[in-house]
Amino acid sequence: MTVTEERAFLHGLPGVDRVGAEERAARLATRSIKASAKAEAIDLAISMVDLTTLEGADTAGKVRALCAKAAHPDPSDASVPAVAAVCVYPDMVEVAVRALAGTGIGVASVATAFPSGRAPMEAKLADTRAAVAAGAAEIDMVIDRGAFLSGDYVKVFEEIVAVKDACGPAHLKVILETGELATFDNVRRASWLAMRAGADFIKTSTGKVSPAATLPVTLVMLEAVRDYRAVA
Structure with a gap:
């Protein structure tokens, strides 16, 4: 894959209608949900959470x-499900793994010079391997936004591929840091790029930049996942 080929593919994706995306997100937020369905949805959401300290x-x-x-989100109500994982920095992975032993809750770890993503590739890969060796079942990496915004899509793609390889058996979540991508078109392109490079999950933001996650951005990413799965 060349820079020209990847640029042609990403820029060939349909553009995002900003007004339309914002209106769709706003409509979804106003939908009424039955109380029983809402309760089930809340339990599902809790069970999918990465409880995080960074x-x-x-x-x-x-x-x-x-x-x-994480194991008992509401100690007064045993019916509240446990979360999916606890997310920590690499040096805290062993602590979390020991604390969660026998619970079935996973340990995720940010790596690759989180949250900036600015470090030599060797350091990013060492960071990833150390977290996996300590017991992390998922690695959360953040893309190099500078490279992406400069149009160096191949560099971003190859970094994701290399980190995915360094993950071994662990899953890879790719954080786009959408607040720095400026446009919905860039969010869609970054979503596709990450999935094409092997991301198991894509995520909006590190939470360290404002704006972080927004409903319209989340909708654009969900639509990208839907469209990618339709052709993958």
């Missing part, structure tokens, strides 16, 4: 407390 002040005690909350 602060410089994180301690082993804080991570263990988060793991306890």
